[in-house]
Amino acid sequence: MSTAATATLDRYESPSVATGRMGMWWVLASEIVIFGGAVVCYLLYRWHHPEWAESAVHTNELIGVINTVVLLTSSLTIVLAHDAAHHGDAARAKRLMGFTILLGLAFLCFKAYEYSHEVAAGFTPVKNLFWSFYYFLTGLHALHIVAGLIAIATVMRGVGRRENMQRVEYVGIYWHFVDVVWIFLFPLLYLAPKF
Amino acid sequence: MNRGTYIKIYFVLLAMVGVSVLLGLAGHTRIAVAGIFATALFKASLVLGYYMHLKAEKNWVKWMLGSGVACLVILFVGLVPDIVYVYGRIAGN
Structure with a gap:
């Protein structure tokens, strides 16, 4: 087993936080403020604009549900990839990371389909403030999905050579965070605004 | 796990x-x-x-993430008077 894989096995017994993981937590702390700031602004405006409910009924709830299931499934595959890397099974880790990438691409395809139908129906980002927030929040989230897919693909190449196996956990933490953001965006934009 | x-x-x-x-x-x-x-x-x-x-995870990681959430609470509470009260009054005029 490589030195990197051994280091991964020792991760839970280590008295300190690994540098890579610490860096990832710092990134996520800043991401909380970026996404959270936008969500706070949305909530405050939504509070004052009950008429946004009329716009919100036009969001596609079915695709919202499908994308939620897709992202939750991708969270499962990446955590299982981390588990495989933790046990030194590079082939299984690589395969599960591949599934995660496919699920991430599926999410983007559903999102693109949804956007195209909304724009075709006249619900563009300049239609009103609700749609501006909708495209900003979901677009920012989609950009994070793209960044996550690039990161996972990069780490996957290394895993194939049994190098830097500990990085599976780091990209996994990032990917789960993107999932957590969607867990809040789904009710905010698809379920609750209709009320 | x-x-x-x-x-x-x-x-x-x-x-x-x-x-x-x-x-x-x-x-x-x-x-x-x-x-x-x-x-x-x-x-x-x-x-x-x-x-x-x-x-x-270590407690300091939880505190670090918690501090981000605390910033959001401060932002929300701080903006409520501007967005809801002041903005609402202008919109009502």
Whole structure:
């Protein structure tokens, strides 16, 4: 087993936080403020604009549900990839990371389909403030999905050579965070605004 | 944590998605909205605790993430008078 894989096995017994993981937590702390700031602004405006409910009924709830299931499934595959890397099974880790990438691409395809139908129906980002927030929040989230897919693909190449196996956990933490953001965006934009 | 636990958590998460959709269909009430967001908080806590292993993480990591959330609470409370009261009064004129 490589030195990197051994280091991964020792991760839970280590008295300190690994540098890579610490860096990832710092990134996520800043991401909380970026996404959270936008969500706070949305909530405050939504509070004052009950008429946004009329716009919100036009969001596609079915695709919202499908994308939620897709992202939750991708969270499962990446955590299982981390588990495989933790046990030194590079082939299984690589395969599960591949599934995660496919699920991430599926999410983007559903999102693109949804956007195209909304724009075709006249619900563009300049239609009103609700749609501006909708495209900003979901677009920012989609950009994070793209960044996550690039990161996972990069780490996957290394895993194939049994190098830097500990990085599976780091990209996994990032990917789960993107999932957590969607867990809040789904009710905010698809379920609750209709009320 | 073993694979079985991850898979069990996954099915709980899927069940919670179903609950939130049912709450969305149940009726347009404040209780339904509260339920939808309580479900979202529960789902997020499962992902953070079990998939991101935050439960096993050092306390300073939890404090660091908590400080980000605290900033958001301050932002929300600080903006309420501007957005809701002042903006509302201008919009009403």
